Amino acid sequence: MSATIDFDKYEVVIGLEVHAQLQTESKLFCADSASFGGAPNTHISPITLGHPGTLPFLNRKAVEYAIRLGLACQCRIEKENYFARKNYFYPDLPKGYQISQHTAPICNGGIVTIPVQDGERQIKLNRIHLEEDAGKSMHDQDPSFTMVDYNRAGVPLVEIVTEPDLHNSEEVYSFLTTLRRLVRWLNVCDGNMEEGSMRCDANISIRLKGETRLGTKVEVKNLNSIRNVKRAVEGEIKRQITLVESGGTIVQETRSFDAGNGTSFSLRSKEEANDYRYFPEPDLAPFHLTDEYLETLKQSLPALPDELIHQYVNQYGLSDYDARVICDDKATADYFEQVVKHIPKQKAIANWLLGPIKSTLNEQGTDMTGFTLPPVTLAALIQLVEDGKVNFSIASSRIFPELLQHPEESPLNIATRLNLLQDNNAGNIAPIIDEVLAKYPDKVAEFRKGKKGLMSLFVGEVMKLSKGKADPKLTNQLLAEKLK
């Protein structure tokens, strides 16, 4: 039946809620470690456990990180801030309430610019606010009990909420990839969805094209990778359209995605509506942000990936693709910038980063943070190619691997030691050319009859015999003379 459904009749509207754990040392309201992976219940204190009489004490760094992210997303930063209590009962929430800025976010509005098929789109944000994480419940360790680990309880989070401004799974994928890059770039969150330091819930609804009212939304949770968010969104869109087309009605509910089979199941319907009874947290003093403080943070922000991509394309003439790959992570962009300082050959540097360096890192299963060759040394190697002393293929296949073994040695030294310097002595190249021409008398005849395309064959043969050392320009020149 689904074959007859016209999916194009519908417009999809998606809003995302992304929780990102801030990379602070300690928790949001107490000095327990906020790090991931400790033995169960070892990062705890009376505050984390919600014991009577304990008081929260706000972490300065967490506030700073939330603002950094807000500034990078062009949010309006709220200067008068306070926290509220969100009241509900769940075993992973020891106090019986979560301390959150839900009612008064620190960052308002804002945008995230994402690449889409035909250019870019600015996705509108609703807000970014601070709140504390809950503990972790484990349901499958014991048949009759749920086990709770409070290490995570109180770890600082920002919740990034978009407007219902996304319209398909590709945009969702692109948004999350861009956001993850940004939080890593700013060093506020490690962006690891598998470990749960970045988590995403998607609110999805459909409506007929042209309809201005929003349809009934369904929230999909439990999405532990960007790929799974994309799959879940695709599945939910299909489920909703198929349901409506077969005469059904969408009910407002929360569904959980099962990555195993790609489907979702209903967790709870909103009929049992929650009543969180928000009220200002009386145990925490409000905090006020001055213009000077915000200005200092603004000045301390690194150049953002979008700015760099535009600079690399418009100023350096890199392709959009190359610029984006270089700006995929800050370590690569930083390295690129460092090499540029030594040698302003941006395209050549990009070729090295996307070519030999990338494949080396892939082989070693590491990323740019694990790349130790000093930028000045790579610049020297590029200079060697630019000067015509070696060609790129020799530089990347012979000198570069050797350089990784002996990073203290200069590229020129290595080239000399391995006898790789290009030969621009006509006296050495001429005999090789004679040898090649003697080897292919038929081709020489064809060339002379006008099959000029054979030139590359001759050049290639000379290169082969000279082990890549013959200077290509001189070789071409000498060949042309001999073939006259």
Place this chain on the structure above:
Amino acid sequence: MEVNETLVQQLADLARLEFSEQEKTEIKGDLQKMITFVEKLNELDTTNVKPLLHMTADSNVLREDRVIPSISREEGLLNAPDANEQYFKVPKVIRK
């Protein structure tokens, strides 16, 4: 504001408490008295008065981001109604 059975039941549900019918009737009466008492404040015109969110004049009470070890797991689990060597144990939360 009228306190009725529905409201009492809602509050009981939110607080995860169970009451007998007789208790509910008593609570309904008590709550109604309290709310009527507080409603006296509604007589005051508070237009243009900003809500008072905090009772102290303190602001910007912030701490540096430093880890200071607190209690051990053993100590933490001492007050738990139920626990094993590593975890707090609670009744099964979700059906699986």
